Amino acid sequence: GDSVTQMEGPVTLSEEAFLTINCTYTATGYPSLFWYVQYPGEGLQLLLKATKADDKGSNKGFEATYRKETTSFHLEKGSVQVSDSAVYFCALSEGFKTIFGAGTRLFVKA
Amino acid sequence: DVKVTQSSRYLVKRTGEKVFLECVQDMDHENMFWYRQDPGLGLRLIYFSYDVKMKEKGDIPEGYSVSREKKERFSLILESASTNQTSMYLCASSVGTLTNEQFFGPGTRLTVL
Numbered sequence: 001g002d003s004v005t006q007m008e009g010p011v012t013l014s015e016e017a018f019l020t021i022n023c024t025y026t027a028t029g030y031p032s033l034f035w036y037v038q039y040p041g042e043g044l045q046l047l048l049k050a051t052k053a054d055d056k057g058s059n060k061g062f063e064a065t066y067r068k069e070t071t072s073f074h075l076e077k078g079s080v081q082v083s084d085s086a087v088y089f090c091a092l093s094e095g096f097k098t099i100f101g102a103g104t105r106l107f108v109k110a
Numbered sequence: 111d112v113k114v115t116q117s118s119r120y121l122v123k124r125t126g127e128k129v130f131l132e133c134v135q136d137m138d139h140e141n142m143f144w145y146r147q148d149p150g151l152g153l154r155l156i157y158f159s160y161d162v163k164m165k166e167k168g169d170i171p172e173g174y175s176v177s178r179e180k181k182e183r184f185s186l187i188l189e190s191a192s193t194n195q196t197s198m199y200l201c202a203s204s205v206g207t208l209t210n211e212q213f214f215g216p217g218t219r220l221t222v223l
Contacts, residue, residue, distance in 0.1 A: 043200055043214030089152060100153040
């Protein structure tokens with residue numbers, strides 16, 4: 001069945017460092033791909049999405065490109081801030097379901 | 111802004127009690143979802159609903175039921191709570207196709223003693 005695998009955390013970075021959180025997926029069809037973020041004490045909120053191969057989603061300095069050939073949707077940001085500390089979830093949607101990865105916790109130190 | 115609200119942020123219940131978790135969304139979304147979130151497991155779908163009075167089982171429906179009598183409200187029911195149902199419960203809603211982005215409530219942390 002469909003699945004999402006993302007790198008285990010926690011990831012600890014200093015402010016202004018480069019961020020990559022890896023995400024790979026398996027799917028039988030052509031899913032839409034998402035990154036959601038969960039700040040402490042809150043529900044998930046959409047960070048960015050891509051609906052077809054080679055699409056790039058971007059928001060708040062974060063980017064991810066839908067790579068069908070490598071079945072990947074890695075999240076990147078050029079310069080992280082303390083306020084980016086949160087849990088990040090990669091997800092795919094196909095048919096009636098959205099499948100979430102296990103989440104990657106990011107800590108950014110000042 | 112879409113707002114999804116959940117009736118409680120924290121709830122403590124005893125084994126065997128009947129538990130109701132309420133979720134309300136204010137943007138006329140057709141689709142509503144209940145997930146549980148556990149460390150290392152991400153979010154797992156319990157039930158979803160794509161219309162009033164319609165419901166579909168997700169990946170882990172055992173021990174749960176749902177009710178959707180009005181479009182804006184989706185309730186999760188634990189008929190007889192057990193300790194392995196201690197978890198964070200997240201409600202979400204979406205508009206249009208089921209592959210569209212979902213809007214989440216803040217979650218209810220349920221502890222069953």
